[in-house]
Amino acid sequence: KFAKKGRSWLTNFSVDKTIKQEETNLNNKTFNRSLIQLQTFYESALVSQINTSYTEPINEKWFIKSEYDYSFEKNEPSRSFFDLENSTVVLNDSLSASFQRILNSHNIKLSINRNTKKLTSSAGAGVMKINLRSSELSRYSKFILPFLKLNYKIAPTKSIHFSYKTNSRAPELNQLITIQKNINPNQNYIGNQNL
Numbered sequence: 742k743f744a745k746k747g748r749s750w751l752t753n754f755s756v757d758k759t760i761k762q763e764e765t766n767l768n769n770k771t772f773n774r775s776l777i778q779l780q781t782f783y784e785s786a787l788v789s790q791i792n793t794s795y796t797e798p799i800n801e802k803w804f805i806k807s808e809y810d811y812s813f814e815k816n817e818p819s820r821s822f823f824d825l826e827n828s829t830v831v832l833n834d835s836l837s838a839s840f841q842r843i844l845n846s847h848n849i850k851l852s853i854n855r856n857t858k859k860l861t862s863s864a865g866a867g868v869m870k871i872n873l874r875s876s877e878l879s880r881y882s883k884f885i886l887p888f889l890k891l892n893y894k895i896a897p898t899k900s901i902h903f904s905y906k907t908n909s910r911a912p913e914l915n916q917l918i919t920i921q922k923n924i925n926p927n928q929n930y931i932g933n934q935n936l
Contacts, residue, residue, distance in 0.1 A: 747798030757788045777825045778833070784818035803855050806865075810848040817841050820920045838920045844911050845872040852888070863890040873911050875934045876919070884909045912936040 743749065763782040769775070794808040819839035823830045852865025867886040873879070888906040895901065918932040 745798065747796065747804055749796045750794070752791070752793040754791045755789065757786075759786045760784070761786070779823040779825060779830060781821045781823075782818065783820075784816065786817075787813075787815045789813045802857055803853065806850075806852050806854055806863075808848075808850040808852075808867075810846070810850075812844065812846040814842070814844040816843075816914045818914070818918060818920065820922070836921055839876075840918050840920050841874075841876050842914050842917055843874045846870070846911065850888075859894045861890075861892040864888070869909055871909070871911050875917050878934055882909070 761782070761784040763780075765780045765782075767776055767778040767780065790810070790812045792808070792810045794806060796804055796806045798804040817839070820837065822833040822836040824833050825831075847870045848867055849869075850865060850867035852863050854863045855861070865888060867888070869884045869886055871880075871882045871884075873882075884907075886907040886909065889904070890906075891901075891903040893901045914932075916932050916936055917934045919934055920931070922930045
């Protein structure tokens with residue numbers, strides 16, 4: 742907070758590093774065909790985010806707010822398939838694979854706000870830039886995202902609220918990943934990195 746009433750600057754920063762490991766023993770039979778496998782899954786994920794906002798009052802009722810959000814995500818999963826043949830473990834090269842997803846996202850917002858005893862309002866727009874890279878593709882997207890919020894207090898226990906906003910989200914890892922997952926023989930799932 743600053744000496745001037747209503748002026749403020751807020752910044753948040755976070756980093757999250759996770760590692761996921763799984764091991765699955767399969768012994769399935771479908772349509773008289775046996776599937777006996779050992780599958781290992783390993784994924785390292787790093788997510789860092791920063792958000793900063795600055796508010797500048799124009800007078801007692803009006804103020805301007807600017808925000809900046811940055812997000813970085815990196816996922817590196819890999820799955821190894823081992824066929825069990827006559828008590829021997831053999832790596833299945835045709836199914837074993839690794840994948841990578843890297844996301845950089847920038848979001849800049851500017852809004853004008855008004856606060857009175859009965860009406861709270863906010864109107865503005867944001868510009869979002871997304872750079873998404875996966876194992877074989879790289880894509881860049883830009884969006885303009887307007888928003889509007891109105892809250893009118895009719896009585897101490899009654900109010901009317903109206904909100905409009907636009908948003909865009911990059912595809913999640915499980916939607917893009919091209920590593921085959923055949924743990925359930927009736928549902929063979931694979932992602933689509935062209936999303």
